[in-house]
Amino acid sequence: MARRKGRDISGWLLVDKPAGIGSTDIVGKVRWALDARKAGHAGTLDPDATGLLAIALGEATKTVPYLADALKAYDFTVTWGTETASDDAAGAVTRRSDARPDPQAIEAALPAFRGAIMQVPPAVSAVRVDGARAYDLAREGEAVTLASRPLWVEELTLTAARADGADFRMVCGKGGYVRAIARDLGRALGCLGHVASLRRIWSGPFDVADALALSGIDRASQAALDAALLPIQSALDLPEMPATDLGALRIRNGNPGQVLGIADYGAEVWVSHNGRAIAIGRYMGGEVHPARVFAQAG
Structure with missing residues (x-):
């Protein structure tokens, strides 16, 4: 089986789209600049339109529906x-x-x-x-x-x-x-x-004032673009639930796992462990039942 090309990198990159280029073309440029395995965007802009285009990389693509549903x-x-x-x-x-x-x-x-x-x-x-x-x-x-x-x-x-x-x-x-x-x-x-x-x-939590110009992306080093990436959870307007060590292990395997803190029963939350997003799921009596699990780099 052939190995997928590109780096295993996840997060959000905000681009100030210029006129005269399609949204899919912007995604391709960002993916190439970051040498990313997977990329997508949340909300197409017409070729002649300008402004904020939020690019999801890697596991952040699993959060695209949340940004697509936002104002x-x-x-x-x-x-x-x-x-x-x-x-x-x-x-x-x-x-x-x-x-x-x-x-x-x-x-x-x-x-x-x-x-x-x-x-x-x-x-x-x-x-x-x-x-x-x-x-x-x-x-x-x-x-x-x-x-x-x-x-x-x-x-x-x-x-x-x-x-x-x-x-x-x-x-x-x-x-x-x-x-x-x-x-x-x-x-x-x-x-x-x-x-x-x-x-x-x-768009949702993202503002064009924080976006990079496309010309800047073309000139920037890969390290500089890596530093500009926003974490996976940036697009989520959900409560955070930190997982215990054992809970994190179970959640990463797709099973209910123990979390710290309290939310409404059945509430949708995102789960963190050691400061990183590991899943989105439903809080049920001290545990989160994962619906989307974020694979860890490497």
Whole structure:
């Protein structure tokens, strides 16, 4: 059996993604720079979007669902007067309008886009339709009809307004499409619109202010990148339960093990031993029953 290539390294690396490159390409660059065996990301950014892209390495990939489910914040600009096939500036213009909203009209429209809403994803998106990606079908010229999906919008605020566009900040849950918000807001205002620029500023506990520039990753030494890695548990908004020595041994083998401290019965927690994350599981009467166990390097 061939040995897997790369180093056995785990943790999170935060990248400030530039425009013009895909999220998967960023993952590949980070994996190559760190010579890591395994890498993934939590939340795709469109190629023209910028901002925070959190890269999970090694065992940290087991915590990706926790970050994917966390709230995320975006700053974005909408251009009024045109709707495009992709709902952003990269798509061909499909409709035009001479109407322009004033700030009062925009503010009046925003409450309908807050809280629990239903959203139809853009036709050019990664949503699957009969097993195929919607963007692949759109590129092939097929008409794509997507079903609406629930979305939680924690915050949607107008931060600046101009004659032909406006700036917004949105905080939303999993599966939100800023491009769809821009499209639907333009329709609600009767002026049409599309996203002109988009930047993710934070995701769960991670902030773009702490992220590395892609150019810096290309130039940095492997040792410097290792030092920039955040621990596996950085993405977890869960209580920590330190394990006893015997408990840690049992938990690492996938069995219930004794921990120190108290949590609500059945609560999901992460387990540490000697300062390192070893598992995620459920606390049950002094023990944790592991659901995900983190393999130890080496």
